Amino acid sequence: MSPEIVMPPKAKAPVLVQTGLVALARVNSARHLRRHHGSAFSFRALTYGTFVVLSDPSEVRELVHNTAEFGRTDPNLGRILGPGSIFALSEEEHRNERKLLTPCFHGRRLHAHQDVITALTREAIARWPENEPFSVGEPLMELTFDIILRAVFGAEGRDFDELKVLLPRWMSFGQKLFALPIPNRPLFGLNPWERFQKGRDRYDVIIDRLIAAAQADPGLAERSDVLAIMVQSRYDDGSALSNSRIGDELLTLLEAGHETTASTLSWALERLVRHPEAVARLEQDLSAGRRDYLKATLAEVQRVRPVIDGLGRAAKVDGARVGRWSIPKDTIVVGSILLIHEDPEIYPEPHRFDPDRFLGAAVESTVWLPFGGGTRRCLGAAFAQLEMETILPLILDRFELIATSAPGEAWLSRGLTFGPKLGGRVTFRRRAEPLVDQAQQPTTD
Numbered sequence: 173m174s175p176e177i178v179m180p181p182k183a184k185a186p187v188l189v190q191t192g193l194v195a196l197a198r199v200n201s202a203r204h205l206r207r208h209h210g211s212a213f214s215f216r217a218l219t220y221g222t223f224v225v226l227s228d229p230s231e232v233r234e235l236v237h238n239t240a241e242f243g244r245t246d247p248n249l250g251r252i253l254g255p256g257s258i259f260a261l262s263e264e265e266h267r268n269e270r271k272l273l274t275p276c277f278h279g280r281r282l283h284a285h286q287d288v289i290t291a292l293t294r295e296a297i298a299r300w301p302e303n304e305p306f307s308v309g310e311p312l313m314e315l316t317f318d319i320i321l322r323a324v325f326g327a328e329g330r331d332f333d334e335l336k337v338l339l340p341r342w343m344s345f346g347q348k349l350f351a352l353p354i355p356n357r358p359l360f361g362l363n364p365w366e367r368f369q370k371g372r373d374r375y376d377v378i379i380d381r382l383i384a385a386a387q388a389d390p391g392l393a394e395r396s397d398v399l400a401i402m403v404q405s406r407y408d409d410g411s412a413l414s415n416s417r418i419g420d421e422l423l424t425l426l427e428a429g430h431e432t433t434a435s436t437l438s439w440a441l442e443r444l445v446r447h448p449e450a451v452a453r454l455e456q457d458l459s460a461g462r463r464d465y466l467k468a469t470l471a472e473v474q475r476v477r478p479v480i481d482g483l484g485r486a487a488k489v490d491g492a493r494v495g496r497w498s499i500p501k502d503t504i505v506v507g508s509i510l511l512i513h514e515d516p517e518i519y520p521e522p523h524r525f526d527p528d529r530f531l532g533a534a535v536e537s538t539v540w541l542p543f544g545g546g547t548r549r550c551l552g553a554a555f556a557q558l559e560m561e562t563i564l565p566l567i568l569d570r571f572e573l574i575a576t577s578a579p580g581e582a583w584l585s586r587g588l589t590f591g592p593k594l595g596g597r598v599t600f601r602r603r604a605e606p607l608v609d610q611a612q613q614p615t616t617d
C-alpha cells in the first residue's frame with residue numbers, strides 16, 4: 173500500500189503564471205504565498221514540477237537533518253562541475269567527501285589565508301574611484317574570484333592568468349547549458365556540450381600542471397592552499413583523490429564561494445550607505461580595535477539580505493516525513509531562509525536593518541540560516557566570514573562612505589545568488605587618515 177500523502181496548501185494561480193513568478197519574482201511571490209497560506213505552501217513550475225516551501229524553523233530543521241528521506245536536489249550539477257563535485261554526491265560518498273574537505277577551512281589553515289586576502293584586497297581597492305557613484309558588485313566578484321584562485325587553487329603566474337581567462341566564460345556558458353538535455357548522437361559540431369567539454373579539457377590541463385607542481389614542491393607540507401591539502405589527503409580507506417576529483421572540487425569551491433561572498437559584501441555596502449549611524453558605530457569599533465559590531469553588522473546583513481533564499485532537498489521516498497507533511501518521492505522541498513529571516517515573531521520589525529540584534533548574542537542556528545544547515549551546511553562558511561571580516565574593514569579603512577537617501581536597491585537574481593540590482597552603488601571619499609594603523613586581525617570563531 174502506498175503511503176498517505178499530506179501536502180501543504182497549493183498556490184492557486186495557473187501553472188504558467190506560477191512558472192513566471194518563480195523565474196521573475198521569487199522573493200515577492202514567496203512573501204505573498206506566506207501571507208495567504210501560512211508557513212507551508214506548494215506551487216508548480218513547468219521547469220521543476222511541484223515545489224514545497226517550508227518556513228517553520230522546526231520543520232526546516234527536520235528537513236535538513238532527515239537525510240534518510242531527503243537528499244540532494246541537483247544531480248545535474250555534476251554535468252557542469254564534474255561527477256565528483258560534492259554537490260553531486262550523496263549519502264556515504266558525500267559524508268566521506270565532507271570529512272576530507274572540512275579540515276581545509278579550519279584552524280591554522282584557515283588563518284593562513286589572511287595575508288593573501290589582505291594583499292589582494294588592498295591592491296583591488298587602490299583602483300576604486302572616489303567622489304563618484306560606483307557599483308561595487310563586479311569589482312567584488314573579481315576580488316573574491318582572485319582570492320579563491322590563490323587561496324584555494326594555489327594558482328600563481330601563468331596558471332592564475334590562464335584560469336582567470338578561461339573560468340568566467342566557460343562557467344557562464346555552463347550555467348546556460350544547465351537545463352539542456354545531453355543529445356545521444358553527434359550533431360555535426362553543433363552540440364554545445366562538445367564545446368563545453370573542450371573547456372573542461374583546457375581546465376584539466378591547467379589542474380594537472382598545478383597538481384604536478386604541488387607534488388614536486390619540497391614545501392608542500394607547509395602550504396595552506398586547498399589544492400595542496402587535497403594532494404596530501406587520504407580517504408579512510410587510504411586512497412588519494414584522483415586529479416579529476418580534485419578538479420571537480422576546486423571548481424565547486426569556486427562556484428559556491430566567490431559569487432556568494434561578493435553578493436553579501438555588495439549588500440553590506442548597499443545597507444551601510446543607507447544607515448550612517450551604523451557606519452559611525454562600525455568606524456568607532458574598528459578604530460578602537462574591536463570587532464563585535466563588525467560581526468553583528470555582517471550577521472544582520474546576512475539576515476536581512478540572504479544571498480541564497482532557500483535550502484533545497486528532494487524527497488527520496490514516497491511519503492517522506494517532515495513536520496506535519498508527508499511528501500511524494502522526487503518532490504523538491506525548500507526550507508525558506510528568506511521567510512524565516514523575515515518572520516516578525518522571530519525578528520521584530522524584520523525589515524529594519526539593525527545590527528544591535530546580534531550584538532553580544534550568538535546567532536541562533538535554527539533561525540539564522542544564510543549558510544544553510546544540517547549535513548549539507550556550507551563548507552566554506554568560516555572562510556567566507558574570514559574574507560568578509562577582512563575585506564569590509566579594509567574598505568572602511570581607506571574610504572569614508574557617503575550616505576544616501578536613495579531607496580534600497582531591489583533584489584536581483586544573478587543565477588546562483590541574489591544581489592543588489594545596481595550592484596551596490598556607493599560613493600567613496602578617500603580618508604585623510606586611515607581608520608586604523610593596520611587592519612586588525614579578525615577572529616572567526
Ligand code: HEM
Nearest residue numbers: 425428429432433436480543544545548549550551552556
Ligand atoms: C557569504 C558567502 C557564502 C554563503 C552565503 C554560502 C551559502 C551556502 C549555502 C546556503 C549552502 C547550502 C547549504 C545547505 O543546503 O544546507 C552552501 C553550500 C556550500 N558552500 Fe557555501 N556559501 C558561502 C561561501 C562559500 C565559500 C567561500 C565556499 C568555499 C570556498 C563555499 C563552499 C560551499 C560548499 C562546498 C557547499 C556544499 C556543501 C555540501 O553540499 O555538503 N561557500 N553555501
